[in-house]
Amino acid sequence: MGGMRAAGDLVARMQMTRRMRLREAKQYVADKLGCTTRELSDPVAMEQIRLEKGLGTLPFTSSVHPDDPGMIEAKFNIAKLLDVPINCVERFKQRAGI
Amino acid sequence: MEARIPTRMGDGSLVEMTRSELEADLQAGTQVAAQKAKVPELTQDELDHLLDIYASPARFTAVDIGDEVVMTNDGSGTKHIGNRVQDLQSYEQVLGVDIIELWQIDYSYKAIKTNVAHEGQSMKIAQMLCTNPVQYGAMPDLGRYSKPDGPFDNWSELLPQGKIQEARDAQLQAADMLVGDISYVADHMVAAGADGIDFDTTGAAGDADFLAGLRACRALRERYPWLGIEIGMASEFVLGMHGQIEFDGERLAGMWPKDQLRMVQQAGASIYGPAVNINTGKSTAWNIARAITFIKPCMEIAEIPVHVNVGMGVGGVPTCVYPPADATSRASKAFVEILKIDGY
Numbered sequence: 305m306g307g308m309r310a311a312g313d314l315v316a317r318m319q320m321t322r323r324m325r326l327r328e329a330k331q332y333v334a335d336k337l338g339c340t341t342r343e344l345s346d347p348v349a350m351e352q353i354r355l356e357k358g359l360g361t362l363p364f365t366s367s368v369h370p371d372d373p374g375m376i377e378a379k380f381n382i383a384k385l386l387d388v389p390i391n392c393v394e395r396f397k398q399r400a401g402i
Numbered sequence: 403m404e405a406r407i408p409t410r411m412g413d414g415s416l417v418e419m420t421r422s423e424l425e426a427d428l429q430a431g432t433q434v435a436a437q438k439a440k441v442p443e444l445t446q447d448e449l450d451h452l453l454d455i456y457a458s459p460a461r462f463t464a465v466d467i468g469d470e471v472v473m474t475n476d477g478s479g480t481k482h483i484g485n486r487v488q489d490l491q492s493y494e495q496v497l498g499v500d501i502i503e504l505w506q507i508d509y510s511y512k513a514i515k516t517n518v519a520h521e522g523q524s525m526k527i528a529q530m531l532c533t534n535p536v537q538y539g540a541m542p543d544l545g546r547y548s549k550p551d552g553p554f555d556n557w558s559e560l561l562p563q564g565k566i567q568e569a570r571d572a573q574l575q576a577a578d579m580l581v582g583d584i585s586y587v588a589d590h591m592v593a594a595g596a597d598g599i600d601f602d603t604t605g606a607a608g609d610a611d612f613l614a615g616l617r618a619c620r621a622l623r624e625r626y627p628w629l630g631i632e633i634g635m636a637s638e639f640v641l642g643m644h645g646q647i648e649f650d651g652e653r654l655a656g657m658w659p660k661d662q663l664r665m666v667q668q669a670g671a672s673i674y675g676p677a678v679n680i681n682t683g684k685s686t687a688w689n690i691a692r693a694i695t696f697i698k699p700c701m702e703i704a705e706i707p708v709h710v711n712v713g714m715g716v717g718g719v720p721t722c723v724y725p726p727a728d729a730t731s732r733a734s735k736a737f738v739e740i741l742k743i744d745g746y
Contacts, residue, residue, distance in 0.1 A: 305470045307493075307501050308533040312500035316472045316535050318631025319707040319744065320501070320598050323672045326471055326707060326744035342468035345604030360533040362495050375567045376530045392529035 311337065311344040311353075314386060321388045330334055336385055354378075357385060407459050410729045412689050413682040414722030421457045423690045424687045428452050429683070437640075439630030439658040441699050444691060447739050452694075455732050455739075456687045463731045472672075472745035473708055474501035476539050476602045476634065477509075479528075487528045494534040500745070501630075503600055504528055510543040511583045512552070518587055522594035529595035537630055538591040539600030542584065542615050544607035547576035554579075557643060573610035573644045577617070589625075598630025598672070605662075606636035607685035608643030609654040612662075616649050616669040623670030633666045634675030634711055634724045635659075638696045660699040667706055673745070676700060677711040680721050686729050690718035690736050698741060707744035710737050717746070 305312030311333055318329035330341040343349040354361050360378025361367060371383055383390040406418035411650055428449050436443040478493040479486040493499045504525055506514060514521055528536050548556040554576045560569035588599045605612035621629050642655025659676040666674040678693035715721035720731035737743045
C-alpha cells in the first residue's frame with residue numbers, strides 16, 4: 305500500500321494490533337482520517353493528510369518539514385488517532401517520565 | 403499458428419508458451435492440488451482470470467488502484483546499502499513496504515538468544531527512526547535443538563533405527579526448549595519497543611515445530627494483547643515427523659492451509675502466512691493454479707488477516723536469486739484478485 309509514503313503503515317497497525325482483516329482495517333483508518341479507502345494508497349493525497357494530522361512524512365528534499373512530527377514523534381500522534389497502543393511510544397513515555 | 407507468449411518456469415528461466423499451453427498448465431495445476439489436499443478445483447471463471455493474467459506479455463502487471471494490500475517483508479533490513487536500521491528506513495521510505503522487519507543473518511530464535519541485548523538495541527534505535535510498524539523475525543527452527551547442534555537426540559537418526567518413541571520424546575523435549583527461547587527473545591524485543599514478532603517458516607521441522615510456534619504464540623498473546631504476531635508457514639503441508647502431536651485436541655500432522663489457519667487463529671496470532679512451495683520444473687502458471695487451489699479454502703473461513711508468502715520459491719514466484727518482476731507481479735495480482743488476500 306506504500307507504507308508511510310501513503311497510509312499502508314496505518315492499515316498494517318490495525319491488522320497487527322486488532323487482527324482486522326483488510327477491508328475492515330482500511331475502513332477504520334479511512335474513517336479516522338476522514339478520507340476514502342482509495343486515498344489510503346494514494347501518496348499525493350496522503351502527503352497532505354499526514355502533514356495536517358502530524359503522522360510523519362518522507363524527509364525528501366522538496367518536502368522536508370523539520371518542524372513537523374516525524375518518526376517517533378509521529379507515532380505519538382498515530383497512536384492517538386488510531387486509538388491503539390504503540391509499544392515504543394508507551395515505553396518512551398515511561399522511560400522519559402512523561 | 404498460435405502466438406507464443408513469454409513466461410517463466412518455476413526455476414525462473416524465460417520460456418515461450420502458447421495461450422493453450424498456459425491454459426492446460428493452469429488446469430493441471432489446480433487438479434494436482436485438488437487431488438492432494440482433497441479440496442475443490444478452481445472454478446472456470448477463476449481459471450479464465452488466471453489465464454488473462456498469465457497470457458499477457460506485459461513486463462509488469464498490478465491490481466487496480468485502490469485494491470492494494472498490506473505488504474510485509476521478512477528479511478527487510480538486509481544491509482543492502484548500509485547498516486540494518488538504514489535499510490529499514492530505505493524499505494519504508496523508498497520501497498514503500500508497510501511492515502518492516504528487523505532480523506539477523508542467523509535467522510533462528512536459538513541463535514538470537516545469545517545476542518539478544520544487541521538485537522534489542524538495534525530494535526530500539528529502529529523504533530526511534532522509523533514510522534512504520536517494525537517487527538522482529540526469525541525461524542522457530544526446531545532442528546537446531548537436535549544433536550550435534552543441540553542437546554537432544556537427533557530424531558532424524560532415531561527414526562531410521564526404528565526408535566519411534568525415542569524420536570517422539572526428543573521432538574517434544576526440543577519443542578519445550580524452543581517455546582522458552584521464542585518467549586525469551588520476544589520478551590526482550592517487546593521491552594525494546596517491537597510492534598510485532600514474526601515466526602517465519604514455522605513447521606519447517608514438522609508437526610513439533612508447528613506446535614512450538616502455536617504454544618509460543620498463545621503464551622505471548624496472553625502477555626501482550628496488542629502485539630502483532632505473524633505465523634508464516636514453511637510449506638503447504640505439515641510434515642508428521644512426530645505424527646501424533648495435537649494442539650487443542652487436533653492432530654497437526656497432515657494439515658493443509660485451511661486447518662493450519664484454524665490453529666493459528668486459535669493460538670491468537672494476528673496474521674497467518676500460508677506458504678506453497680514451487681515446483682521448479684513446471685511453469686509459473688501451473689504453480690500459481692496449484693498454490694491458489696491449496697490456499698482458497700482457508701480464505702473462506704479467515705477471521706484474521708492472511709498474508710500469503712509470495713517470494714523467492716513460494717507462492718508462484720520462481721526459485722531464483724533475482725525473482726523477475728513479471729513473475730512476482732503476476733503472482734501478487736493473482737492472489738489479490740482471486741483470493742482477496744489481506745496482504746503478502
